[in-house]
Amino acid sequence: MNEMSPVPESRQDREAKLEGMGCRRKRVEDVRFTQGRGNYVDDLKLPGMLFGDFHRSSYAHARIKSIDTSKARALPGVVAVLTAADLKPLKLDWMPTLAGDVQAVLAGDKVLFQNQEIAFIVATDRYIAADAADLVEVEYEELPVLVDPFKAMLPDAPILREDIADKTEGAHGQRRHPNHIFTWEIGDREATDLAFRNAAVATKHLIPYQRVHPCPLETCQSVASFDKIKGELTLWGTFQAPHVVRTVASILSSIPEHKIHVIAPDIGGGFGNKVGVYPGYVCSIVASIVTGKPVKWVEDRMENLSTTAFARDYHMTAEIAATPQGKVTGLRVHVLADHGAFDACADPSKWPAGFFNIVTGSYDFPVAHVSVDGVYTNKAPGGVAYRCSFRVTEAAYCIERAMDILAAKLGLDPAELRLRNLIKREQFPYLSALGWEYDSGDYHAALNKALDAVSYPALRAEQKAMQAAFQRGETRQLMGIGVSFFTEIVGAGPSKNCDILGIAMFDSAEIRIHPTGAVIARMGTKSQGQAHETTYAQIIASEIGIPAADIMIEEGNTDTAPYGLGTYGSRSTPTAGAATAMACRKIKAKAQMIAAHLLEVHHDDVEFDIDRFVVKGMPDRFKTMKDISWAAYHAPPPGLEPGLEAVSYYDPPNMTFPFGAYICVMDIDVDTGVCTTRRFYALDDCGTRINPMIIEGQVHGGLTEAFAIAMGQEIVYDEIGNVQGASLMDFFLPTAVETPVWETGFTTTPSPHHPIGAKGVGESPNVGGVPAFSNAVNDAFTFLGSQHIAMPHDPWRVWKAAEALGLQG
């Protein structure tokens, strides 16, 4: 029939119809999100469902002398109250963390951070549960509180973790103090020391990265429903990695893995906050087993900000050795990492400091050495990758600030110093001093394009004039220009170096083409807003020539989706995106056989062309993918199985290394410390671009979070461990009014090892954005001798920094 078409469609029209890679296809999931028709965990209502709520610790460090739940139990509507004593016989009072530590599900003997979970109240509605939570009475004996990580390993520091106080060996080697978790070292210490001994110029500065929180709009939540007859558990939850949750739940509960059904429905943002396993999930499961009813647990905002995974709290001391001409010759970094009361970082298991060894950044350091000390404090556990790959935003911030400090010392322009040290295009694939093989890049082209886009020399001239006017007393405004050049490391990861609890960090895709040519595809990842339903369909559309509109993407149901490690660390495109392409290619190989059979030629004599197989040299003789799909079910070639589907589990050969050049122009009102972003230009190179509109959206969102972190976010504790301002009144979540206008640009350097050359982009803007903002604020004061002003750059801190420079009269 196709052969009979009177007017053949142009190749361009056929291509456009697919809405494949490179198309600014609108996000299909937004049809439901923008109409309030999403289906989130808290939308779930099951018959007889009960509600759980926590009674939490008032103190940051205290011994629990007694817990009296009698008044709570007596409240009408309360069904059960669980404490550590109830979990202990089930061996569920403690749970393993992803970092090889254990965490108390409910505190038994002592509490280690304020708002720690002590009792789980289960009631017929959430109002009664909240009332009953107030009625639990706990008698405490207060203990000395450890808040400052720099005091954690002092000889007289209070010992926090009595459960492991005597263990001299931790999950990552020797512990030399009861509050010490690990020391992680990488690089060549001796060669680095030598580089510093021979250095003409050296800089050293403490660069802290404050404690912040991913703060997704939807908080963490779960519904557990245990079917006693079948012995099956169904768990709905806010899970970035549902398959891993199922495996962990099986190990913890001894319920066989195939009898656990984990479902992650729509998720309202994750940003790393929804990777780990939390006491609320475990308690909802236990409560459902105990009561025989479905049990829902929903965190409120204060619980989210003060108990489920924080990010950063990294205290980095960076040293750079260089020649007088500004060529870097060595990098040495020491990090003090505050992990809170339990080591619940969500890193690949062998990487206690994540991929912090990306800290040499985009520069050609001949030698480097890094050491990281992790310590316990009386704060909430976490240390997750908040919209970044593991500890990568910390590393990028560290090196980008350190380069600016070096530029100031050498009297060099920060952009010029970078141009002198960026890895050159011909050096790729580039082996870094700390062991990574960067896949591809053209750094000089990217930075030069960004400098041109903002007319950099003109900005510097304007800044100089403003500084002169400031010093003459004619203005109280200063101007800062922040340059940041970052290299991300994403797509965890190759099984040779990445696993979670022993499970290699591959990912997967399963694609099934139905007789009419409609496609259902399922992946082991899980979108939390990244628009996987749109972009995976575009990969498939381009790979096998079926319109994206005819392709449905499903994720998050462990019964139906192939096993995968989930979505975080910008890994979905590098891993599941690659698996998608590989599965498509298996399908295509079979389609080729079917097409050849239908066209009565040898399969070597047909070739793929957009949406069809064509007999070579005879464009009028073809079979479309739609024809082939029907034939696969109707009349498959002899000797070939019917059907048209494929599964791929993709173990990436390497990480991918997206990069970018960001420039921020900031106006600073010295009298109030208020900083206003005049201009922000972000150039990203994420390799092959699947959907430019979605990339721009990702960049806008990531830059907004970077802006929030650099300019205001902080989870603060007072000296006795009370968490301050754990609400959106104080925790800075910018609105559209505060958010700057973003300008975006790009270059395209495909990854040579990825099937479609894509690298991932979701987290780049956070990684590159934070140093751009911070460098801009710092840059405004550099001409007055300032070396480093710590984040967050909220007005009072900027005002104080100006005061310290003698600028406040």
Add this chain to the structure above:
Amino acid sequence: MISGSFAFYRPHTIAEAVAMLATHGDAARLVAGGHSLIPMMKLRMAMPDHLIDVGGIADLKGIKRDGSDWLIGALTTQAELIADQALAAGLPVLRETALQIADPQVRNCGTLGGNIANGDPGNDMPAVMLCLNARFEVTGPGGKRSIPARGFYHGAYVTSLAQDEIVTAVRIAALPPGSAAAYEKLKRKVGDYATAAAAVALGLQDGKINFCSIALTNLAPTPLWAEAAGQALIGRAPGAESFALAGRLAEEITDPSSDARGPAAYRTKMGGVMVRRALARAALAAKT
């Protein structure tokens, strides 16, 4: 973040509401827009057993002139203050201040009466009321009375309003000719309370300041009327020097707490900066 349980009432007349307050005593609270009280209830910092919603009382609404005075019903929302064209022309500082309160959703619910009567030092309207020497019209079991704003605020959430009284309206005298008012607010983001804010009114005659009133928001447990700072400018020429003097004098009466908006010393300095900037703007408006 779930409030305790309470009984809910929605009276239709002022008398009915006053009677409910008298019946339930300290266990009752009035609610209008609810944007101060309900968050406090969710945090269980306020746990009233009886919540009396005055939203259905028609007599509490409306913006009117009474002679040259403005008489604004307590139930007037911030959004209504912003939308009223006569008020925008005659007393623009109210619109200007209302626009600085939270965001449009909050302003659609939040009321002038709630903003001034709750006694929250973070609220913006009380300082404007002190600055403009407003009076609060109040009804209780014993009838009506009128309380001057200057003298109404005694501490955080402590005011001259008796437990069984309701603020029904706010009365503000028109500004004298040749004068103008301004409100300057420093905040971290939309929806935030002021780090520091200043309400000023200033009159000019023959190039000299002949009238000046200054008040401060969120720089002490109560809004502050900086009487001396205002008085010091009488007879002076408007300009940076005069405004700096007023700023310094205003700083002297502040007593802010240190919080996430900044340490007390910074917030005090910002009080001075806001005074200077508000005076500069008011002086410009008074001239034109």
